[in-house]
Amino acid sequence: RVPLGLKQGETLIGSRTTDTESYQNHLRAKALFRARAINEAINVWEPVVARDPGYAPAWSLLATAYALAPTYAPGVRNSPTPEARNVVQSYLEKAEAAARKAIQLDSRNANAYASLAYTQYLRLKWADAEDLYRQALMLDPNDPDVLNGYSVFLGAGDHTKDALRIREQLRALEPFVPTYSIFTADAMQR
Secondary structure (H helix, E strand, O other): OOOOOOOOOOOOOOOOOOOOHHHHHHHHHHHHHOOOOOOOOOOOHHHHHHOOOOOOHHHHHHHHHHHHHHOOOOOOOOOHHHHHHHHHHHHHHHHHHHHHHHHHHOOHHHHHHHHHHHHHOOOOOOHHHHHHHHHHHHHHHOOOOHHHHHHHHHOOOOOHHHHHHHHHHHHHHHOOOOHHHHHHHHHHHH
């Protein structure tokens, strides 16, 4: 027996599911999400969290999918209409609620903090987003989704060198995820 620095009753993995169907669907939704089939991913994750409401990883990535959904919704992206703004606001509220639920369920889930950071970034709360991304990276400095989100955030804030450094780390971890490569190419053009 080797002490791991855990408190009484604490486990190394904070939030997992024993429901194999929920887990399989979570993995399926994650693949859809990475392929940027955002609405399809949401349609898979929503039943997962309804079936297994204590499954923090599903909640955290569902939050990011909600935040991205308006970008992929026809007639919403960059539309100045009040209806489009209402759709964006509705998705951001759902994203923030899902991210906070994930943090409540597992305060050591790096993706949960990154999801909340992304919603704050979209709401132009840059300092809050930066703090949340740093918390996520302290929890898991090698989580590909966290690294991707933080790099996009840094690139948007004109920190291109830092964004590219993180993109190199991400490429070493996940060289075959097309979305990551697209964002890397975008960052290199700046």
